[in-house]
Amino acid sequence: MNEYPLSKFYFEVDWGGTKVGFQEVSGLNIEMDPIEYRHGASPDFSKIKMPGMFKFPNITFKRGSFKGDNEYYEWLKTINLNTVERRTITISLLDETGSPAITWKLKNAFPVKLQSTDLKAEGNEVAIETLEVAHEGLTIENN
Template identity: 55%
Template structure:
């Protein structure tokens, strides 16, 4: 607690958690500005097993295959910006099935100085769904488009 000043000019990184509203997304080394990123989840499936001669009337639980949820990205709709549609068009642009270009996507949480504090990387990511904004004549909010991305792995990137 010695690094805390009473005037609040410096704060300890060990005491104050990071805020979730300051982040950036790099899609294959190109930064895309998003309003929201959700679904950063990794889950290990459980395998249950019981041998027929086991004297215990319950199963043994073992870790199984990892499962990763699709990630949802949301951003404002701009008249001259078709970034999400261009990324999605690559999904169906191949002549053969399963010829989509897969890429790495890095999602970084930023600190108060806009420096990367923590990052997660999606392995072999590709878009699977694009959704246009809902339209409502009496709405008073910006138009938001959504892209859902499938991937084969989520890893925390070590920061130096």
């Protein structure tokens, strides 16, 4: 067992076959809504709780805006009525050697929101664009 926990700043994202650098990835959650139930002859005046269906909140990706890079928008443009280009996205937290230590895999991901950078005449920050994706499942693997 290692003496120190992993640092969260060393990670990579496989964007459906292409490795892309991001400043931030957030929303790597798995949630489950419990089902409450009580039958009429129960001597307890409370409900029991049982596991319900899993739900997977959207994932948010943030990165710097680069001249000539319009990949977020191009992916968003694939949405047409009930069709969209879906991707498997792999996010890997890397150890000190650059090898994946923990891997999150998003199943059937597609874009749902694109936010361009804000513009400020007196600003001194990097232009950041944000993409929010929905997906149908998240698996976590410890390597």
